[in-house]
Amino acid sequence: MDVHSLFESPFETEAQRQIRELTRKFARERIAPLVEQDEETETFRPEIIHELGQLGLTGIPTEEQYGGAGLGYQEYIAAIEEIAAVSSSYAISVAVSGLPQVILQTVGDESQKKKYIPHLAQGKWIGAFSLSEASSGSDAASLRTTAVKQGDHYVINGSKLWTTQADSADVTILMARTGGEGSKGVSSFIIEKGTPGFKMGKREKKMGTHISHTMEIHCDQLRVHESQLLSQEGGMKIALRALDSGRITIAATALGVARSAIECAVQHANLREQFGKPLVDFQGIGFMLADMLTQYQAAKQLVQRAALLKDQNAAYGIAAAQAKLFATDMAMQVTTDAVQILGGCGYTQEYPAERFMREAKVLQIVEGTNQIQRLVISRSMKEKTT
Numbered sequence: 001m002d003v004h005s006l007f008e009s010p011f012e013t014e015a016q017r018q019i020r021e022l023t024r025k026f027a028r029e030r031i032a033p034l035v036e037q038d039e040e041t042e043t044f045r046p047e048i049i050h051e052l053g054q055l056g057l058t059g060i061p062t063e064e065q066y067g068g069a070g071l072g073y074q075e076y077i078a079a080i081e082e083i084a085a086v087s088s089s090y091a092i093s094v095a096v097s098g099l100p101q102v103i104l105q106t107v108g109d110e111s112q113k114k115k116y117i118p119h120l121a122q123g124k125w126i127g128a129f130s131l132s133e134a135s136s137g138s139d140a141a142s143l144r145t146t147a148v149k150q151g152d153h154y155v156i157n158g159s160k161l162w163t164t165q166a167d168s169a170d171v172t173i174l175m176a177r178t179g180g181e182g183s184k185g186v187s188s189f190i191i192e193k194g195t196p197g198f199k200m201g202k203r204e205k206k207m208g209t210h211i212s213h214t215m216e217i218h219c220d221q222l223r224v225h226e227s228q229l230l231s232q233e234g235g236m237k238i239a240l241r242a243l244d245s246g247r248i249t250i251a252a253t254a255l256g257v258a259r260s261a262i263e264c265a266v267q268h269a270n271l272r273e274q275f276g277k278p279l280v281d282f283q284g285i286g287f288m289l290a291d292m293l294t295q296y297q298a299a300k301q302l303v304q305r306a307a308l309l310k311d312q313n314a315a316y317g318i319a320a321a322q323a324k325l326f327a328t329d330m331a332m333q334v335t336t337d338a339v340q341i342l343g344g345c346g347y348t349q350e351y352p353a354e355r356f357m358r359e360a361k362v363l364q365i366v367e368g369t370n371q372i373q374r375l376v377i378s379r380s381m382k383e384k385t386t
């Protein structure tokens, strides 16, 4: 049986298939041999991102004039899924490095675009996005870090929490309050690595995705020139809208994690025999596998739909929320079922199933929790009936 053929999509174009093959080869040859050990030791290797960049995989949807591949989200999700199938930590790393590119491309001025995007798009630099704080997660617009204008500089003070790869990022987009309450008082700044006053705090001890470091940041009299302000003061909403695209990449990450969990479960269910026959021949297990594959395919179509709408420059925010919600819930269910199908083996680190389950969990939380996705979707339905 060719397990891979189970996951193929008839909706993919030739360009997508080529990107998928290229990424799959790199992920399997370069990342797979390191992943279990590096998850154990919490080792992030920036050179992996640099090498992905050399293959043109760190700026897939970024415009060619800024060093990107100039392709679409349909190609981007294929690459992210393939990286995630081997390591969701590196898929998240590529997706997070993509956020400053999207934001700069959407709201940056020409000199900001030229200065920062090419390095990020070519994987020479790593990017981060710092919004969350101890008292503001889902309610992001209530953040407390302040940026006070002094002459032609802003002085930023406060602490950020949970910033992915801030410790290795060359550029971080950081949100701080320049005005009154709510999102209108929040602005976005470009912070370069090594800027005095930009200090790393503790690294979170997490359930999974250990290769991807999650950092506390302290801004202590952090001075940035006004040219580092993105768009204009109060530009939080514009920057956040760009984050809708991030939800598509988290959904694609969920596809990769789920697919690997299904492959692992299918392999085990065919090899392991109990009561004189392979597990797959017990209807209780066979039906679980059938549901897992069907849920994966359904999620994939939602993710492809969101990517297609984005590529067509159509409104895609709701589609992105639906894709993120469904794909990450699917990944949680599928990885939990995979552990069950592996029985005792599933609960040990001899097999990757338990890692997939831990990695799926965070996808329901980041880039807006799944409750927040439901809020986004349901609000759109309310608007339509009034």
Ligand SMILES: Cc1cc2nc3c(=O)[nH]c(=O)nc-3n(C[C@H](O)[C@H](O)[C@H](O)COP(=O)(O)OP(=O)(O)OC[C@H]3O[C@@H](n4cnc5c(N)ncnc54)[C@H](O)[C@@H]3O)c2cc1C
Pocket: 096, 129, 130, 131, 132, 136, 137, 138, 139, 161, 162, 163, 164, 165, 206, 214, 362, 365, 366, 367, 368, 369, 370, 371, 372, 375
């Ligand atoms: C590994 C990891 C990496 C991260 N990386 C980044 C990053 O790079 N940059 C960054 O800025 N942030 C990052 N985050 C933060 C992440 O975005 C937040 O954790 C997330 O937005 C949720 O915020 P919270 O943890 O404060 O939960 P809370 O907002 O406190 O929510 C707690 C629970 O209440 C629910 N809830 C909250 N409000 C509502 C509501 N109105 N209706 C229904 N339910 C609600 C939530 O869904 C959740 O279940 C990361 C987090 C993790 C764990």
